[in-house]
Amino acid sequence: MINIAIMGYGVVGSGVAEVCRVNKETISQRTGQEINIKKILDVRAFPGDPYQDRITRHADDIFTDPEISIVVETIGGTGIALQLSRQALLAGKHMVTSNKELVAAHGPELMALAAERRLSYMYEASVGGGIPIVRPLHKCLSANVIEHITGILNGTTNYILTRMEQEGIRFDQALTEAQKQGYAEQNPTADLDGLDAGRKLAILGSIALGEYIDSNLIHTEGITTITPTDLLYAQHLQMKLKLIGRYQLLPDHRVDLIVAPMLISRKHPVAAADDVFNAIMVNGNALGEAMFYGRGAGKLPTASAVVADVIECALHLDRLPHQRIWRITDREIVRPHADCPVRALLRLHECVPGAQIREAFDAFGARPVEARLASEQAWLVGTDQKLTEGQLEDLLRPFAESLVSRLRLFH
Amino acid sequence: MINIAIMGYGVVGSGVAEVCRVNKETISQRTGQEINIKKILDVRAFPGDPYQDRITRHADDIFTDPEISIVVETIGGTGIALQLSRQALLAGKHMVTSNKELVAAHGPELMALAAERRLSYMYEASVGGGIPIVRPLHKCLSANVIEHITGILNGTTNYILTRMEQEGIRFDQALTEAQKQGYAEQNPTADLDGLDAGRKLAILGSIALGEYIDSNLIHTEGITTITPTDLLYAQHLQMKLKLIGRYQLLPDHRVDLIVAPMLISRKHPVAAADDVFNAIMVNGNALGEAMFYGRGAGKLPTASAVVADVIECALHLDRLPHQRIWRITDREIVRPHADCPVRALLRLHECVPGAQIREAFDAFGARPVEARLASEQAWLVGTDQKLTEGQLEDLLRPFAESLVSRLRLFH
Numbered sequence: 001m002i003n004i005a006i007m008g009y010g011v012v013g014s015g016v017a018e019v020c021r022v023n024k025e026t027i028s029q030r031t032g033q034e035i036n037i038k039k040i041l042d043v044r045a046f047p048g049d050p051y052q053d054r055i056t057r058h059a060d061d062i063f064t065d066p067e068i069s070i071v072v073e074t075i076g077g078t079g080i081a082l083q084l085s086r087q088a089l090l091a092g093k094h095m096v097t098s099n100k101e102l103v104a105a106h107g108p109e110l111m112a113l114a115a116e117r118r119l120s121y122m123y124e125a126s127v128g129g130g131i132p133i134v135r136p137l138h139k140c141l142s143a144n145v146i147e148h149i150t151g152i153l154n155g156t157t158n159y160i161l162t163r164m165e166q167e168g169i170r171f172d173q174a175l176t177e178a179q180k181q182g183y184a185e186q187n188p189t190a191d192l193d194g195l196d197a198g199r200k201l202a203i204l205g206s207i208a209l210g211e212y213i214d215s216n217l218i219h220t221e222g223i224t225t226i227t228p229t230d231l232l233y234a235q236h237l238q239m240k241l242k243l244i245g246r247y248q249l250l251p252d253h254r255v256d257l258i259v260a261p262m263l264i265s266r267k268h269p270v271a272a273a274d275d276v277f278n279a280i281m282v283n284g285n286a287l288g289e290a291m292f293y294g295r296g297a298g299k300l301p302t303a304s305a306v307v308a309d310v311i312e313c314a315l316h317l318d319r320l321p322h323q324r325i326w327r328i329t330d331r332e333i334v335r336p337h338a339d340c341p342v343r344a345l346l347r348l349h350e351c352v353p354g355a356q357i358r359e360a361f362d363a364f365g366a367r368p369v370e371a372r373l374a375s376e377q378a379w380l381v382g383t384d385q386k387l388t389e390g391q392l393e394d395l396l397r398p399f400a401e402s403l404v405s406r407l408r409l410f411h
Numbered sequence: 412m413i414n415i416a417i418m419g420y421g422v423v424g425s426g427v428a429e430v431c432r433v434n435k436e437t438i439s440q441r442t443g444q445e446i447n448i449k450k451i452l453d454v455r456a457f458p459g460d461p462y463q464d465r466i467t468r469h470a471d472d473i474f475t476d477p478e479i480s481i482v483v484e485t486i487g488g489t490g491i492a493l494q495l496s497r498q499a500l501l502a503g504k505h506m507v508t509s510n511k512e513l514v515a516a517h518g519p520e521l522m523a524l525a526a527e528r529r530l531s532y533m534y535e536a537s538v539g540g541g542i543p544i545v546r547p548l549h550k551c552l553s554a555n556v557i558e559h560i561t562g563i564l565n566g567t568t569n570y571i572l573t574r575m576e577q578e579g580i581r582f583d584q585a586l587t588e589a590q591k592q593g594y595a596e597q598n599p600t601a602d603l604d605g606l607d608a609g610r611k612l613a614i615l616g617s618i619a620l621g622e623y624i625d626s627n628l629i630h631t632e633g634i635t636t637i638t639p640t641d642l643l644y645a646q647h648l649q650m651k652l653k654l655i656g657r658y659q660l661l662p663d664h665r666v667d668l669i670v671a672p673m674l675i676s677r678k679h680p681v682a683a684a685d686d687v688f689n690a691i692m693v694n695g696n697a698l699g700e701a702m703f704y705g706r707g708a709g710k711l712p713t714a715s716a717v718v719a720d721v722i723e724c725a726l727h728l729d730r731l732p733h734q735r736i737w738r739i740t741d742r743e744i745v746r747p748h749a750d751c752p753v754r755a756l757l758r759l760h761e762c763v764p765g766a767q768i769r770e771a772f773d774a775f776g777a778r779p780v781e782a783r784l785a786s787e788q789a790w791l792v793g794t795d796q797k798l799t800e801g802q803l804e805d806l807l808r809p810f811a812e813s814l815v816s817r818l819r820l821f822h
Contacts, residue, residue: 019554019697029621030553030735124551130698132543132551139550140535140543142441143430143718210440269704272683286430286715287541290705293680294698304697307554319730324441 001034002314005062005093007084008075009042009055012098012125015303016072016310017051027307031314035307038068041084059084063091070313072306073097078105089113089121094317096309098125098302104199104215107206111325120316120323122309127153127200128278130301131294137207137282138324144284146208149247150410153200153259155276155296156184156191157223157243161261162274165231165240171224183276193222194243194259201245201259204280208247209255211333212326219337219389221260229376230261230405233345236373237380239263240271244410254335263345264410338390343409347376349402360398364391376404412445413725416473416504418495419486420453420466423509423536426714427483427721428462438718442725446718449479452495470495474502481724483717484508489516500524500532505728507720509536509713515610515626518617522736531727531734533720538564538611539689541712542705548618548693549735555695557619560658561821564611564670566687566707567595567602568634568654572672573685576642576651582635594687604633605654605670612656612670615691619658620666622744623737630748630800632671640787641672641816644756647784648791650674651682655821665746674756675821749801754820758787760813771809775802787815 006013017037020027028034039062040055049055062068071093075081081102088095095114097103102110103126114121124134137146152158156178163174175192178184190196195215202215223243234241242264248256264271269291273279278296283289295301346368348357354370357379361368366387368379381387387395396403417424428448431438439445450473451466460466473479482504486492492513499506506525508514513521514537525532535545548557563569567589574585586603589595601607606626613626634654645652653675659667675682680702684690689707694700706712757779759768765781768790772779777798779790792798798806807814 015697023554023556023697026556027554130695131701132547135551136543136547139723140546140716140719142722143434143438143715145434145437269683272680284541284715286426286434286711286718288706288709288712290542290703292701292703294701298699300697301699304554304695305551307697308551311553312550 001036002031002069002317003036003038003067004070004072004310005039005041005068006037006072006074007041007059007062008073008081009040009044009046010074010076011299012302012306013040013072013074015299016074016306019300019303019307021050027311031311033314035310035314039065059087063087063093068093069317070094070096070310072310073099074306075099076101078102082106085110086113089117089119092117092119094120094313096122096306096313098306100126100196100199100203104202107203108212108326108328111323115323115325120313122313123203124309125302125305127203128280128292129295129297130304131278131280131292131296132305133204133280133292134207136292137204141282141284141287141290144286145249146282146284147249148283149201149204149208149280150270151201151204151245151280152242152270152273152278153197153245153280153296154191154243155278156188157197158273158278159183159276161223161226161241161243164226164228165234168228170228171226192224194220197243197245198259201247201257205247205255205257206326207324209249209333210324210327212328213255213257213333217334218257218259223261225405226261227405230407233347233371233373233378234263237263237345237371238266240266241407242271250335254333256335256340258337258340260408262408262410268410338388338393340389342387342389342392343411344381344392345371345407345409346379346381346396347404348379348399349404350377352377352399352402357399360395364395380409412447413442413480413728414447414449414478415481415483415721416450416452416479417448417483417485418452418470418473419484419492420451420455420457421485421487422710423713423717424451424483424485426710427485427717430711430714430718432461438722442722444725446721446725450476470498474498474504479504480728481505481507481721483721484510485717486510487512489513493517496521497524500528500530503528503530505531505724507533507717507724509717511537511607511610511614515613518614519623519737519739522734526734526736531724533724534614535720536713536716538614539691539703540706540708541715542689542691542703542707543716544615544691544703545618547703548615552693552695552698552701555697556660557693557695558660559694560612560615560619560691561681562612562615562656562691563653563681563684563689564608564656564691564707565602565654566689567599568608569684569689570594570687572634572637572652572654575637575639576645579639581639582637603635605631608654608656609670612658612668616658616666616668617737618735620660620744621735621738623739624666624668624744628745629668629670634672636816637672638816641818644758644782644784644789644818645674648674648756648782649677651677652818653682661746665744667746667751669748669751671819673819673821679821749799749804751800753798753800753803754822755792755803756782756789756818756820757792757807758789758815759810760787760815763788763810763813768810771806775806
């Protein structure tokens with residue numbers, strides 16, 4: 001029997017307990033022994049819960065229990081979760097986490113701490129919920145140089161954009177609906193502003209590159225300013241508007257990283273992910289492309305990934321885990337946003353003369369294409385342009401007053 | 412330095428060498444040491460090949476070399492490949508294979524032989540080419556009871572069906588084109604008849620169930636009789652016609668298994684896989700659905716999966732590998748085909764009176780729906796029907812002469 005503890009008995013933590021209970025037989029068979037939840041750390045009481053007798057308010061009950069070998073952290077955030085994770089590793093416990101914020105912010109420290117003590121620190125559930133992506137990227141694609149990662153990494157924003165597209169409703173209406181459905185939190189800022197997707201992209205990028213990518217270095221835009229008209233343009237162009245996270249390896253070994261709403265062809269496999277689904281496409285230099293698709297969040301899917309890590313951990317308890325550590329380097333890893341190439345759909349108020357727009361673009365050697373649909377003037381900065389984000393910024397500065405929206409094209 | 416040998420220097424074997432050469436630096440970094448191809452077994456000579464000096468015709472050169480710890484088998488088939496795989500394991504070599512035919516036919520024996528000797532026998536490349544699916548199913552979904560697996564598992568047939576649909580061409584024309592493009596072998600029987608897909612389904616099913624499923628027990632139909640009219644019906648019904656492999660776990664712990672052309676909704680994520688792409692959807696009781704998509708074949712994608720297994724193997728050389736073995740049991744694992752529920756699109760010659768068809772169905776409590784498009788009469792056996800394959804067979808017997816085609820609906 002392997003004894004584990006869960007720190008944080010919220011949505012995911014209680015899901016972990018549920019998966020362990022419901023799939024007990026399958027899990028025992030695959031682990032070769034029973035996995036027993038011996039303690040659960042939470043400040044709340046859970047009367048009537050099947051595990052209520054195991055709940056404790058004292059983390060030391062877990063850390064000082066020599067029978068507990070694996071600790072699951074499903075607290076979330078970087079406060080108490082960081083402190084308790086450090087303590088758990090220092091106490092010699094293997095760790096499994098679903099906490100993307102913690103992995104993105106303090107992954108290198110915690111991985112190094114684990115490695116020094118020959119412990120596992122596993123985080124499959126931190127990206128893509130139940131979708132296998134962390135281990136496949138680590139293990140199955142290890143013979144590849146990873147050239148691109150393209151993903152819809154956040155279910156909340158994807159649900160909202162899907163509803164706006166399908167129902168023609170406004171952002172605030174779709175958000176209210178998402179909250180009613182339980183797909184958006186009461187304070188959904190981290191989702192809506194793209195921060196959550198940025199953290200996941202940083203984790204995937206760090207795995208792909210083998211070097212730590214700070215998610216704060218990722219240019220990140222959210223979806224709060226998207227309007228129904230933007231989605232009409234997407235339809236008109238045979239595209240979908242998705243919050244895309246993109247990692248691209250450059251020939252000089254730096255990377256381009258961005259999280260932003262982008263127009264993407266309906267035919268692109270990633271664009272098929274609607275509602276709360278996530279899709280992550282990885283391009284390797286030998287593999288070509290592979291895509292991973294599924295529910296990117298939710299109690300049981302996420303718990304399923306946590307418990308899979310617990311099983312893997314249990315199978316390797318007595319052995320040095322082989323985890324790749326993210327090196328921390330001094331070099332400039334992320335190319336400055338202003339230097340990244342960009343294509344975009346620009347919408348300007350009617351009052352701006354077309355000739356003036358063409359002239360402004362001409363100064364940068366770019367030729368926009370008109371794509372008129374509504375009462376604004378819309379311009380596509382076409383496929384063959386070599387504008388950078390910085391140049392586009394400069395070019396648009398005189399039009400700041402009349403710019404209605406700027407949507408990047410995925411390329 | 413880790414020394415490996417490759418047995419069989421054909422498409423995949425030479426791809427393995429190419430991936431090792433081109434991605435040498437990345438692979439060394441991830442393995443912690445260099446992977447060196449010390450010997451290559453093939454009866455042919457390869458003048459000018461970068462590894463020509465390592466080629467041998469004598470398998471014993473590999474088996475008796477104590478420096479070689481991992482042997483890659485990319486010979487294919489179940490003849491010499493089986494014999495050499497046994498010898499390699501008996502000689503204490505870890506093994507990595509891309510040989511689906513061998514894994515499907517002799518997997519349990521080879522896995523048991525490996526386990527007895529504390530060796531690895533790895534086969535990620537046997538299903539889905541470069542798409543990670545074997546390890547994710549083993550490791551990432553291990554906390555789930557796997558309820559369904561639905562896949563487009565063969566790139567050759569998917570390419571042919573895609574061309575027939577998009578160009579309106581006949582099967583033989585599409586096949587010729589596939590052969591010209593290198594997407595179909597000169598003797599493509601195993602692909603066209605669904606045997607290749609059946610072997611892959613048997614491997615995935617065996618992993619999901621933990622018990623060995625003999626691919627010969629899978630009801631398998633190919634695509635050689637599909638006509639352009641069938642594809643017109645698919646379009647008419649907002650569906651695609653795909654060669655689908657399906658695994659379903661039944662409440663009594665038996666499984667339904669089938670490989671056959673099926674009409675599947677265009678909105679189903681699996682249906683998005685066109686051309687040579689594969690897509691495999693897995694449903695777990697905690698996870699919900701996850702899909703894996705990519706190039707299911709090809710030299711470098713397949714080699715990329717082989718080399719990933721070699722790296723994993725190299726990281727665990729000194730340790731007992733934790734691989735799940737497929738138990739061999741006496742029980743009836745596969746539900747007899749005749750007992751499986753079915754829905755279908757039936758096309759009959761014009762001469763059969765509609766009333767006669769309705770009457771025949773009525774006797775089985777089923778009501779077909781007319782879906783006329785071409786000069787035949789077409790009948791959909793609808794969504795709420797509970798017909799079994801055996802009943803449908805009985806029901807159609809009197810119409811044998813006038814039955815033009817029978818296409819199952821995916822459900």
